[in-house]
Amino acid sequence: MCQGTAYLVVGGEKEKVMSEIAWLEPTAEGIRLVRLFGEAQTVAGRLVGVDFLRATILIEPETGSSGPRASGLRPAEEER
Secondary structure (H helix, E strand, C coil): CCCEEEEEEECCEEEEEEEEEEEEEEECCEEEEEECCCCEEEECEEEEEEECCCCEEEEEECCCCCCCCCCCCEEHHHCC
16 A cells, blocks of 8 residues: 655754645645544644655645644644
8 A cells, every 4th residue: 555654844954743644635634534343633834845756745844833733733622
């Protein structure tokens, strides 16, 4: 199977956010990442790129954010 790994790109450094991602969905709140069995979280930021060969997803946090907590990373249970 080819699941991806998402990284938050902060100051040129990559910070792992979630692995084994099967679904990615842009939303008004940011980028929603969902694992194969439904575990999900949303990262407040914008999609920078996807490398299909390396199964890598790069996300840039919202302006003024500096990491998963500051960027609005939250479990799916808190959404909707």
